[in-house]
Amino acid sequence: MLTQIKDLAQTLAPRLLEIRRHLHAHPELSGQEYQTAAYVAGVLSSCGLQVQEAIGKTGVVGELEGQGQDGRLLAVRTDMDALPIAEATAVEFASRKPGVMHACGHDVHTTVGLGTAMVLSQLPQKLPGKIRFLFQPAEEISQGASWMIQDGAMRDVSAILGLHVFPNIPARCVGIRYGALTAAADDLEILIQGESGHGARPHEAIDAIWIAAQVVTALQQAISRTQNPLRPLVLTIGQISGGRAPNVIADRVRLAGTVRSLHPDTHAHLPHWIENIVASICQTYGATYEFNYRRGVPSVQNDAVLTQLLESACREAWGQERVQIIPEPSLGAEDFALYLEHAPGSMFRLGVGHSERANYPLHHPRFEVDESAIATGVVTLAYAACKYWDLA
Ligand code: NI
Secondary structure, eight states: OHHHHHHHHHHHHHHHHHHHHHHHHSOOBTTOOHHHHHHHHHHHHHTTOEEEEEETTTEEEEEEOOOSSSOOEEEEEEEOOBBSOOOOOOOTTOOSSTTOBOOSSHHHHHHHHHHHHHHHHHSSSOOSSEEEEEEESOTTTTOHHHHHHHTTTTTTOOEEEEEEEEEEEETTOEEEOOEEOSOEEEEEEEEEEOBOEETTOGGGSBOHHHHHHHHHHHHHHHHHHHSOTTSOEEEEEEEEEEOSOTTEEOSEEEEEEEEEEOSHHHHHHHHHHHHHHHHHHHHHHTOEEEEEEEOOOOOOEEOHHHHHHHHHHHHHHHOGGGEEEOOSOOSOOOTHHHHTTTSOEEEEEEEEEOSSSOOOOTTOTTOOOOTTHHHHHHHHHHHHHHHGGGOO
């Protein structure tokens, strides 16, 4: 089976390169993946999959029938959206859309998803059960997964696999992570209401800027002194605004930020814990506040059995030296986590790093991938999808 998969991937390599370059040249922003979705649907239909469009707004679902003796359903998820970044690479297939770029490798993900569907559909024998390919929109704004789920994309799914490119891992290598892969990411907004006054007469005013400064400092110190240091927590206030003139005490300040955590207990108590600190400082100095906390995506927790499946598929396909066990999670966010509320799953990192030149990070205008990674991703996913049915 592995040899057949590798041969098919090799035969399909020129076509996959063409697909990837087409997608890269025609990026679309989150929620606007109309052309991409139509293109994906076309490729899936030509492979004989049953295709549904407009699942999760601009998402696409393709199903590959199996022999049917195994009632389980395996899902493979990729994402399709690009970023509002002006591409600064010199590649001939660079973005033709000003200010929009596939700078997070979702063009590669989509290509790998399509390549996996092509390979599995061309195997001489059908798989024991059904495979559902999810091409989701709007991952960059953490919305696409929930749109897909609302439209039934996870109905009857027994397990789900996914991937993300990673420039710090060399191309042709794969990163496998047991347990937490990414963090829970929540949004925070704090509005502090004081009372305006003359800059020379602080005793007649309630200085919202000074109180906001206390809040920012107290939150950082409280993380260090009240939170378990073995359970990571990052709180970043990325926006602060308030005040009208240098000699006028500000009556109102807005703070906005992001809160990243890994442990479910930490995540659960965050809003209450943060609001208590804000409330006590505001109360002490006579201000009032408004507190808005929005739960974002939870942490991606890779399932042990499915991670083992990916690892063994990689080791058989590529040998020990091309498989890395990732020692630490990332505090980035990934809405793949939402699918895991419906079925166990695992996500791996596909190395796309060039060996001879500098690798720019994800979301960088000069981000480039080593395209040899596409075949690695296709074979890894296709072979894992074949081995899945052997799991008890
Ligand atoms: Ni991404």
